[in-house]
Amino acid sequence: xxxxxxxxxxxxxxxxxxxxxxxxxxxxxxxxxxxxxxxxxxxxxxxxxxxxxxxxxxxxxxxxxxxxxxxxxxxxxxxxxxxxxxxxxxxxxxxxxxxxxxxxxxxxxxxxxxxxxxxxxxxxxxxxxxxxxxxxxxxxxxxxxxxxxxxxxxxxxxxxxxxxxxxxxxxxxxxxxxxxxxxxxxxxxxxxxxxxxxxxxxxxxxxxxxxxxxxxxxxxxxxxxxxxxxxxxxxxxxxxxxxxxxxxxxxxxxxxxxxxxxxxxxxxxxxxxxxxxxxxxxxxxxxxxxxxxxxxxxxxxxxxxxxxxxxxxxxxxxxxxxxxxxxxxxxxxxxxxxxxxxxxxxxxxxxxxxxxxxxxxxxxxxxxxxxxxxxxxxxxxxxxxxxxxxxxxxxxxxxxxxxxxxxxxxxxxxxxxxxxxxxxxxxxxxxxxxxxxxxxxxxxxxxxxxxxxxxxxxxxxxxxxxxxxxxxxxxxxxxxxxxxxxxxxxxxxxxxxxxxxxxxxxxxxxxxxxxxxxxxxxxxxxxxxxxxxxxxxxxxxxxxxxxxxxxxxxxxxxxxxxxxxxxxxxxxxxxxxxxxxxxxxxxxxxxxxxxxxxxxxxxxxxxxxxxxxxxxxxxxxxxxxxxxxxxxxxxxxxxxxxxxxxxxxxxxxxxxxxxxxxxxxxxxxxxxxxxxxxxxxxxxxxxxxxxxxxxxxxxxxxxxxxxxxxxxxxxxxxxxxxxxxxxxxxxxxxxxxxxxxxxxx
Numbered sequence: 001x002x003x004x005x006x007x008x009x010x011x012x013x014x015x016x017x018x019x020x021x022x023x024x025x026x027x028x029x030x031x032x033x034x035x036x037x038x039x040x041x042x043x044x045x046x047x048x049x050x051x052x053x054x055x056x057x058x059x060x061x062x063x064x065x066x067x068x069x070x071x072x073x074x075x076x077x078x079x080x081x082x083x084x085x086x087x088x089x090x091x092x093x094x095x096x097x098x099x100x101x102x103x104x105x106x107x108x109x110x111x112x113x114x115x116x117x118x119x120x121x122x123x124x125x126x127x128x129x130x131x132x133x134x135x136x137x138x139x140x141x142x143x144x145x146x147x148x149x150x151x152x153x154x155x156x157x158x159x160x161x162x163x164x165x166x167x168x169x170x171x172x173x174x175x176x177x178x179x180x181x182x183x184x185x186x187x188x189x190x191x192x193x194x195x196x197x198x199x200x201x202x203x204x205x206x207x208x209x210x211x212x213x214x215x216x217x218x219x220x221x222x223x224x225x226x227x228x229x230x231x232x233x234x235x236x237x238x239x240x241x242x243x244x245x246x247x248x249x250x251x252x253x254x255x256x257x258x259x260x261x262x263x264x265x266x267x268x269x270x271x272x273x274x275x276x277x278x279x280x281x282x283x284x285x286x287x288x289x290x291x292x293x294x295x296x297x298x299x300x301x302x303x304x305x306x307x308x309x310x311x312x313x314x315x316x317x318x319x320x321x322x323x324x325x326x327x328x329x330x331x332x333x334x335x336x337x338x339x340x341x342x343x344x345x346x347x348x349x350x351x352x353x354x355x356x357x358x359x360x361x362x363x364x365x366x367x368x369x370x371x372x373x374x375x376x377x378x379x380x381x382x383x384x385x386x387x388x389x390x391x392x393x394x395x396x397x398x399x400x401x402x403x404x405x406x407x408x409x410x411x412x413x414x415x416x417x418x419x420x421x422x423x424x425x426x427x428x429x430x431x432x433x434x435x436x437x438x439x440x441x442x443x444x445x446x447x448x449x450x451x452x453x454x455x456x457x458x459x460x461x462x463x464x465x466x467x468x469x470x471x472x473x474x475x476x477x478x479x480x481x482x483x484x485x486x487x488x489x490x491x492x493x494x495x496x497x498x499x500x501x502x503x504x505x506x507x508x509x510x511x512x513x514x515x516x517x518x519x520x521x522x523x524x525x526x527x528x529x530x531x532x533x534x535x536x537x538x539x540x541x542x543x544x545x546x547x548x549x550x551x552x553x554x555x556x557x558x559x560x561x562x563x564x565x566x567x568x569x570x571x572x573x574x575x576x577x578x579x580x581x582x583x584x585x586x587x588x589x590x591x592x593x594x595x596x597x598x599x600x601x602x603x604x605x606x607x608x609x610x611x612x613x614x615x616x617x618x619x620x621x622x623x624x625x626x627x628x629x630x631x632x633x634x635x636x637x638x639x640x641x642x643x644x645x646x647x648x649x650x651x652x653x654x655x656x657x658x659x660x661x662x663x664x665x666x667x668x669x670x671x672x673x674x675x676x677x678x679x680x681x682x683x684x685x686x687x688x689x690x691x692x693x694x695x696x697x698x699x700x701x702x703x704x705x706x707x708x709x710x711x712x713x714x715x716x717x718x719x720x721x722x723x724x725x726x727x728x729x730x731x732x733x734x735x736x737x738x739x740x741x742x743x744x745x
Contacts, residue, residue, distance in 0.1 A: 032300035047280065054280075067584070083181075086109065089722065119131050126146040166260065167233070226267065327341065362390060378406075449462070497538065509536045512533050607659075613732075
């Protein structure tokens with residue numbers, strides 16, 4: 001025993017020397033810190049990109065609301081301009097107009113907007129002669145417009161240019177601040193030279209504050225500051241006349257032209273900073289913190305395992321020339337021989353004939369995995385070995401791989417047992433298993449679908465909602481993309497995978513798939529669309545995945561967001577009451593239809609439709625019933641049009657129809673007859689709790705042709721508007737043409 005002990009001591013000395021070189025945790029700790037830093041930088045980058053995206057969406061929403069305010073302001077202004085033109089047309093038709101007749105005509109216009117209209121006036125020469133209502137406006141009578149310090153410029157401009165002018169806002173003689181909408185009574189040079197009509201200018205004074213309220217600017221929107229520029233309708237070159245929030249014109253990001261008959265303004269808008277617009281949910285920061293800790297912890301654990309394995313390998317390289325695996329020779333149930341490595345491992349130096357079970361070195365729970373009674377001699381061989389825990393000389397339980405083979409020892413049957421220390425491997429495997437479980441948990445917690453796809457288009461793994469909700473784990477893994485998708489889509493996806501691998505960087509993609517293909521809807525879900533929108537990020541995996549180059553394809557279902565965007569875009573071109581096109585849609589469609597007409601050497605017909613005596617319907621039954629009548633009428637008018645004709649509601653009871661290109665103006669006759677036919681049958685109205693009633697209605701239509709009556713949309717609208725008012729003056733319920741030459745038929 002003394003010699004054996006000396007030998008053991010001499011062989012254990014290198015082991016003790018090797019143990020003095022065990023590394024500290026500095027290496028794994030540095031790796032964990034670096035991994036945590038990289039994850040933190042990536043998280044901050046993603047967070048800043050998300051914040052910028054939220055800010056861009058907020059600015060987009062503000063721009064959409066600003067456009068809506070601009071359209072509403074244009075609608076209110078144009079309605080007032082048309083009233084002024086109508087008053088001028090009335091004065092033109094009645095040169096001997098008395099004050100009583102003027103009052104009756106002005107009252108009809110005044111009652112449409114009593115809160116907005118301050119006064120309606122007619123000038124005889126330079127002097128303001130007639131005013132309505134007279135009460136409260138007496139100071140304006142006799143005013144010399146040509147010498148007025150603020151109003152003279154617009155007066156001369158109306159007479160010189162013979163066009164409608166929107167002046168102001170200026171202080172009014174009768175008090176307050178308002179806009180002056182002026183229109184010439186005589187609009188043609190030959191009329192001015194030949195007529196003895198004393199009337200020169202018609203004007204409507206609008207209350208500027210009421211105009212702002214009806215346009216939605218007072219009270220102003222909470223998410224933006226708004227200002228108006230273009231005093232006297234001079235557009236972007238004019239002075240700023242409305243700026244309640246002190247907006248700096250030089251820095252305003254949104255500049256919108258407010259176009260109306262008689263001039264133009266410019267609306268300046270600036271979003272109000274809103275911290276809530278870019279706020280991210282608390283769960284996002286929790287996820288970032290958890291992810292940081294998970295990545296750092298995982299890296300530390302793996303680093304420790306790798307470091308331990310490296311240390312084990314270093315010890316093995318230092319000792320391999322003199323050490324062998326711990327080895328025993330067993331005959332029956334007793335020990336026949338033990339090598340020095342066994343003594344170093346266990347601290348035991350067994351005598352020949354000593355029972356192996358008496359050493360009590362094998363963990364009790366592992367004995368059931370070995371031959372009964374540890375009788376290895378004659379037991380079936382297990383060359384692959386069995387992993388057991390062995391108590392070592394230090395008292396530590398360490399994992400060893402035990403192998404045994406049958407041999408002959410001193411002419412009798414025996415078994416050769418070898419113990420291979422695999423403790424570090426077992427710890428590393430446990431750490432990797434825990435890390436793999438953490439990785440799977442992170443993938444499962446992600447929204448959307450995550451797939452691992454190799455360079456041949458084969459799906460290797462599925463995570464996230466694809467695995468939780470649809471059972472794709474069993475149906476997709478192991479299948480190629482061309483087995484799961486239509487051929488064209490599969491080729492496209494395979495190309496994106498190859499591009500991500502060849503470029504070695506992230507790819508982003510939006511696409512649509514029929515419901516149930518690859519990214520399936522959850523089983524049992526109802527009401528799903530036929531196709532769904534997805535937003536995908538395709539990132540190449542740096543190291544080979546299961547021996548192949550592969551990417552992670554992460555897709556989110558963004559169908560609801562896309563539908564909302566499409567709906568918001570549609571609302572920008574749609575009248576909210578009737579569902580017809582609005583003025584913005586008309587402005588967009590006119591250049592396209594005009595270009596088509598020019599290519600075919602054809603024409604366009606613009607029909608200005610104004611309902612006759614519509615206001616009594618609102619007065620008698622209420623605005624809700626009037627709105628329902630407008631919706632019924634819009635449906636009838638739309639049914640009378642061809643597919644390429646455009647129906648537009650300007651506001652109130654005014655509609656415009658812009659025809660598709662015509663080869664000859666005569667073709668407009670059929671369209672006009674169909675539109676007038678929409679008024680032949682009475683409209684069934686349901687005024688609240690009263691019994692349903694039938695209401696008949698007629699309209700006055702003014703017709704202008706492009707390019708004969710004007711090449712700009714504003715010119716055509718004005719020409720058709722004048723023709724319509726001539727029909728009104730002649731008794732209503734008719735059709736008037738802007739040009740003297742009317743189409744046949």
